[in-house]
Amino acid sequence: MTEETRRFGTEVGRLLDLVVHSLYSDREIFLRELVANAADATDKRRFMALSDGALALPDNAAIRISADKAARTIRIEDNGIGMSKEELAENLGTIARSGTAAFTSQLASAKPEDRPSLIGQFGVGFYSAFMVAEKVEVTSRKAGHEEAWEWVSDGQGEYTLKSAARGAPGTTILLHIKPDAEEYLEPIRLKTIIRKWADHITWPVEIEEDGKFEAATEGKALWRKNRSEITPEEYADFYRHVGHNFDEPFATIHWRAEGTVEFNALLFIPSQKPFMPVEESRESKVRLHVKRMFITDDAKLLPNWLNFVVGVVDTEDLPLNVSREILQSTPVLEKIRKVLVNRVLSELKAKAKDAEAFKAFLENFGSVMKEGIYEDTGHAAEIAALLRFASTKEDATTLDDYIARMPEGQSDIYYLAGDAAHLKTSPQLEGFAEKGYEVLLLGDAIDAFWPGRLGSYKEKKLVSVSQAGNLFAAGDVPEAITNLCTKLKEALGEDISEVTASSRLKDSPAMLVAAEAGPDLAMQRLLRRAGRPVFGLPPKLEINPSHKLVEALAAKEDVKEAASLLLNLAKLQDGDLPENPAEFVKQISAALAENA
Numbered sequence: 001m002t003e004e005t006r007r008f009g010t011e012v013g014r015l016l017d018l019v020v021h022s023l024y025s026d027r028e029i030f031l032r033e034l035v036a037n038a039a040d041a042t043d044k045r046r047f048m049a050l051s052d053g054a055l056a057l058p059d060n061a062a063i064r065i066s067a068d069k070a071a072r073t074i075r076i077e078d079n080g081i082g083m084s085k086e087e088l089a090e091n092l093g094t095i096a097r098s099g100t101a102a103f104t105s106q107l108a109s110a111k112p113e114d115r116p117s118l119i120g121q122f123g124v125g126f127y128s129a130f131m132v133a134e135k136v137e138v139t140s141r142k143a144g145h146e147e148a149w150e151w152v153s154d155g156q157g158e159y160t161l162k163s164a165a166r167g168a169p170g171t172t173i174l175l176h177i178k179p180d181a182e183e184y185l186e187p188i189r190l191k192t193i194i195r196k197w198a199d200h201i202t203w204p205v206e207i208e209e210d211g212k213f214e215a216a217t218e219g220k221a222l223w224r225k226n227r228s229e230i231t232p233e234e235y236a237d238f239y240r241h242v243g244h245n246f247d248e249p250f251a252t253i254h255w256r257a258e259g260t261v262e263f264n265a266l267l268f269i270p271s272q273k274p275f276m277p278v279e280e281s282r283e284s285k286v287r288l289h290v291k292r293m294f295i296t297d298d299a300k301l302l303p304n305w306l307n308f309v310v311g312v313v314d315t316e317d318l319p320l321n322v323s324r325e326i327l328q329s330t331p332v333l334e335k336i337r338k339v340l341v342n343r344v345l346s347e348l349k350a351k352a353k354d355a356e357a358f359k360a361f362l363e364n365f366g367s368v369m370k371e372g373i374y375e376d377t378g379h380a381a382e383i384a385a386l387l388r389f390a391s392t393k394e395d396a397t398t399l400d401d402y403i404a405r406m407p408e409g410q411s412d413i414y415y416l417a418g419d420a421a422h423l424k425t426s427p428q429l430e431g432f433a434e435k436g437y438e439v440l441l442l443g444d445a446i447d448a449f450w451p452g453r454l455g456s457y458k459e460k461k462l463v464s465v466s467q468a469g470n471l472f473a474a475g476d477v478p479e480a481i482t483n484l485c486t487k488l489k490e491a492l493g494e495d496i497s498e499v500t501a502s503s504r505l506k507d508s509p510a511m512l513v514a515a516e517a518g519p520d521l522a523m524q525r526l527l528r529r530a531g532r533p534v535f536g537l538p539p540k541l542e543i544n545p546s547h548k549l550v551e552a553l554a555a556k557e558d559v560k561e562a563a564s565l566l567l568n569l570a571k572l573q574d575g576d577l578p579e580n581p582a583e584f585v586k587q588i589s590a591a592l593a594e595n596a
């Protein structure tokens with residue numbers, strides 16, 4: 001029989017090296033990882049069999065574990081979907097998941113003493129087998145195929161692949177246990193580990209004892225138990241399992257919904273940003289189960305702006321053989337989604353009462369939530385009410401508190417969106433302090449988008465300070481200034497829609513403001529940087545009649561050169577480059593030379 005020898009992808013080599021050499025405690029998680037893979041593979045086969053009867057699972061489908069003390073092996077067998085030759089090479093010989101690759105580099109840069117807990121809590125999937133095994137043999141037959149393949153490796157950089165025999169589809173993993181890991185050859189030890197880590201697995205997990213396979217799990221899904229029967233550790237373990245996270249949950253939401261739709265739900269809000277961002281997709285991965293059986297994790301049970309919530313929803317209101325088509329159209333899912341969003345929002349409202357803890361939550365997930373204001377008009381106001389913002393008066397304020405502080409005469413909510421580092425010193429803020437008007441300082445990239453979409457909050461309009469020129473129209477302006485405005489407008493042409501004198505400017509000679517309708521300046525900047533057309537009127541130029549430079553210009557006949565200088569200065573102040581930086585430097589140098 002021909003045997004092929006292949007080398008692991010470089011990332012795998014690194015990961016294996018780190019796993020094997022930095023983990024001394026918590027090795028038992030290898031069993032959790034391998035059993036979880038077996039359960040996932042069985043779930044996949046069950047789901048595929050819905051559209052292809054030939055793939056149907058045997059009635060006694062289970063995950064079976066047996067240890068052979070004499071041979072020093074542990075065998076883990078499943079009736080799952082199996083792997084073809086190329087899948088064995090792809091799944092076990094390379095790291096396809098970007099998250100795992102990123103995890104590997106994080107692991108490499110972590111202090112050696114921190115690595116065990118990182119590995120122990122995160123899990124490294126299949127490769128954890130090499131923590132306890134000096135050689136791993138995987139025999140797999142893909143459901144629907146006749147041939148089977150055997151993958152063998154000692155984890156030292158290479159693996160072999162050869163044709164093999166397996167009576168039925170599924171995967172067998174044979175671990176040749178290292179001398180220092182013999183404790184795992186005891187069935188009782190294996191059972192304890194399964195109970196601890198894998199009790200929620202919905203497929204039977206059986207362990208061979210005295211020649212007979214015995215159920216190792218209670219077989220009662222955690223989310224179907226009463227809250228009083230579950231310990232905080234059990235919740236946390238389950239959270240780490242479903243969420244691939246390694247922190248403690250910030251919130252655990254476990255309830256049974258009864259009414260128009262019935263289901264059990266166990267949802268978690270992480271307390272840290274997941275190490276793996278929501279990988280390739282932004283969509284919710286909350287798992288849908290029907291009568292305990294896993295159906296899919298892409299039913300989009302929660303909207304994208306709650307994509308950080310992980311967990312399980314299990315309903316009796318759908319048939320076990322629910323197909324993808326039914327999932328897309330059934331009103332049951334729509335009803336479930338509604339209940340879930342409202343439940344998560346009310347949990348967040350309750351959590352918001354502890355300002356300190358909630359601050360950390362918002363630092364992690366506040367920007368994702370803001371996307372909800374943009375995408376989900378039905379919940380926009382509720383989301384906005386939960387958020388906190390920096391302002392010219394407070395480090396963090398809610399919109400309600402902002403409104404409560406509004407002085408007499410202020411009717412709108414003012415905000416300035418832009419680069420967080422420059423907000424506090426922006427000339428756009430000039431004039432607001434004098435009026436006693438607080439301004440929200442919005443430094444997230446998404447902040448350029450959502451205020452315009454929200455429009456108003458509790459009947460107060462959200463107004464960008466870059467569009468609040470009306471507040472500061474200068475009263476009586478000397479004729480020379482009015483003439484200067486006209487001359488500047490002539491010189492600047494279509495770049496500027498209007499030049500006006502403003503009372504808001506204190507230290508700056510001029511400033512750009514956006515037209516009242518259309519995108520504000522922060523939004524225009526984003527559009528420009530993204531190479532997108534900027535719609536709406538060009539900006540206005542406000543000049544400061546009491547600034548020395550403006551006074552001097554008002555006395556001049558020809559302001560052509562000065563006009564473009566003034567415009568470029570205003571652009572610079574907003575963090576934009578002048579259109580032609582070299583030309584601008586020439587102008588400035590010439591102006592300085594005149595006064596030198």
Ligand SMILES: Nc1ncnc2c1ncn2[C@@H]1O[C@H](COP(=O)(O)OP(=O)(O)OP(=O)(O)O)[C@@H](O)[C@H]1O
Binds near residue numbers: 038041080081
């Ligand atoms: N028993 C199995 N049956 C079928 N496919 C398997 C089995 N075990 C592993 N695989 C395949 O190998 C891939 C890699 O497994 P591995 O455990 O390393 O990562 P994962 O399960 O994708 O991620 P994680 O362990 O972080 O959840 C799996 O995604 C799956 O496609």
